[in-house]
Amino acid sequence: MDTIDEKIISELVRNARISHAELGHRVSLSRNAVRQRVERLERQGHIAGYTLARPTGTAGEDLVCAHVLVYRQDRMRGGEVLAAIKRIPEVVSCDVLSGEFDLLVSLEAHSLERVRGIWEDMAQMPGVRDTVTALTLSRIVNRPRRTAT
Structure with a gap:
């Protein structure tokens, strides 16, 4: 993993639904280059999955x-x-x-x-x-x- 991979993971931690185009803009790569890196990070196990985070503390939504x-x-x-x-x-x-x-x-x-x-x-x-x-x-x-x- 290089510094760009680390930046990609950091951005995905902040927002796992970010588009490849927006992610590319944030890490200074093309959409296609980001897609290829994300797929490689998934294959290598650095990205093991994407999860849904629901807010807690509201009525009926406590975990x-x-x-x-x-x-x-x-x-x-x-x-x-x-x-x-x-x-x-x-x-x-x-x-x-x-x-x-x-x-x-x-x-x-x-x-x-x-x-x-x-x-x-x-x-x-x-x-x-x-x-x-x-x-x-x-x-x-x-x-x-x-x-x-």
């Missing part, structure tokens, strides 16, 4: 947040579990951990039923030995993630 601790059957060969988790749109982060648990998966869903469905899907994934799930009761600190500049 259910949960954290799933995942034990994999094989820590070193568990790539298929990671690939499957990346495809779940409600996953906002997935961290590989040291210690007893293998993964910490954080979810934001629009219902408790959806969290339950995701948990059931994750528990049945080939390569997952066990899971432990905790629901967020309240969030005390909610800082935006810092991006590299």
